Amino acid sequence: MAAAITYEHIKTCKQSGARLGRVHTPHGTIETPVFMPVGTQATVKTMSPEELKEMDARIILSNTYHLFLRPGHELVREAGGLHKFMNWDRAILTDSGGFQVFSLSEMRKITEEGVHYRSHLNGDKLFLSPEVVMEIENALGPDIMMAFDECAPYPADYDYVKKSMERTTRWAERCLKSHARPHDQGLFGIVQGGMFEDLRKQSARDLTSLDFPGYAIGGLSVGEPKHLMYEMLECTVPLLPSDKPRYLMGVGSPDALIEGAIRGVDMFDCVLPTRIARNGTTMTSQGRLVVRNAQYANDFGPLDPECGCYTCRNYSRAYLRHLIKADETFGLRLTTYHNLHFLINLMGKVRQAIMDDRLLDFRDEFFEQYGLIGNEKGF
């Protein structure tokens, strides 16, 4: 039986060690390294599927936790799955709900069996376990689905993180066993282990032995300094199999995308570009630009003179600022469009730099122009 998800390695950057490849899915091929826009509630906020295709998005992410609460996975199954429900015929990845159940829900209680918690929407008592999450993700029908994990907070002490990581591995095994659609949905295991090198290594080794079609690295970008995140990547990624895709969860600042690629990561997702767009903050070739600021009131030039996106081709900073100040939805559409285009386009440049064996040079040039030297925030 052919695997639902396969990784094709194209080349490794001689300068940086970053890898260029392709992830093949039942809904098309993804050039990697790739940035995946987030569509939490079965929609990438303010965007249409056609707009996402226009900016060459090949895969989007949606959230199991949110869809389970609303509209419910049974309804999505009845609709013919998430692709049909939301009119998106390219690849979809769903997370496991693990991150949200630990960050959003109230009164959670973790046992070996699973997690009891209350809905953040209406207070309903709910229960998630590896088996329940597989049932949900099989009903949603994404191309790539995540095993149910516990994402430890930062900071957290060694003993807690160790116990939690080992339980995550046992849960991953239960996920593999109860996954009902391995022929058309690829299940990724999630490496945990907090900020402890030996726990990260143990997690990577244990999960690798279970032979998933791909591996995610979770529990990073949770508040730790960036150099710590990079150290964790450096001790984790080399232990992951080279013939499987590697996905760094929740990372989307331009610097971290480039640094992640340099450390061998293939896939990234983050709400950053869509979330900051909603208050008029944008990522441009010259760095971060808050277009709602008064200084742009009479600026009739494009948001980013080096950008060829729909927003930059057709509208001025003055107009964007007006729309955002006036609480007009179309302003959010335009800033969201630009930010997503910026990151997708950035990953295209990263892929070209890998092809040309010059990703370290590209990083230095990009950081210089973006004003990232000595700026930990990264966007």
Added chain:
Amino acid sequence: MAAAITYEHIKTCKQSGARLGRVHTPHGTIETPVFMPVGTQATVKTMSPEELKEMDARIILSNTYHLFLRPGHELVREAGGLHKFMNWDRAILTDSGGFQVFSLSEMRKITEEGVHYRSHLNGDKLFLSPEVVMEIENALGPDIMMAFDECAPYPADYDYVKKSMERTTRWAERCLKSHARPHDQGLFGIVQGGMFEDLRKQSARDLTSLDFPGYAIGGLSVGEPKHLMYEMLECTVPLLPSDKPRYLMGVGSPDALIEGAIRGVDMFDCVLPTRIARNGTTMTSQGRLVVRNAQYANDFGPLDPECGCYTCRNYSRAYLRHLIKADETFGLRLTTYHNLHFLINLMGKVRQAIMDDRLLDFRDEFFEQYGLIGNEKGF
């Protein structure tokens, strides 16, 4: 000198007396009768210009009062005018601010000279007069602009309405005199007169003697019963010149659009389709449908099976309901798109029915299918 705005009469419906025509503007030709989407703050809420063109919108409306407050007419002038500012190269009509200054602003004081009032946004003391409004509309640069008028409330007593209507006529004369761009902007006078037949007739006669390139009928659809609005149209429209366009302000329910066309109106505008879309209320071939209602939770059919719009071709009622329940902007985009498409498409059918000399039959068929028999609300 060629007039900025001209009306070309094509034919009169033998059955109803409705007229089919074309309004020629510096930004293209408009087939009439026409419905004009409203873009209050230099954007039709949630829509892109491309989407409006896709549904064949030929002209949109924007609001002088709102643009004067934010971003300011001088900024729009500096941007190269409203067309360039908002990236819309088809026709634009601006109202005069008269309606808003009387309905939104606080502490207004009317004198012969103009209106002193406070901004509803920040309480600033402001002043509008015929000369100031012409200055603003000349700066905004729409193809069609409205003379500054007082829109009397409903109900209002005869003496008040008479004084107000006569002042509106004197203001219209001052507008004509101070209008600086008659070569590329057509100024319409606004007929007032409340619900009094003799005042409507006096207003129509007085304004017609001033020879505007088009006439609006204001002060209707302000809370009066519909039959009263139709009576006012019946006594006003026949007094307006047949070689100029006639515009009924603030009317957009399907029944009133058809009844207005039957009474000789060429142009209509209303926030109704965009405003009701925002809480999930839609206009369909089978009548009003509130897609956020629970009964549509598992309805995987299109919003309107007889509609060929982007929304109905690609999404289900269940998905629309999910988006709206989840406060997702894309839901508002989709319902707004459909509602605007519905009214623009309805006017296409009205024009065809005029061409075929059967607009009264069309009205009866439409009212029957829409469930409008005995329903004053009309949508």
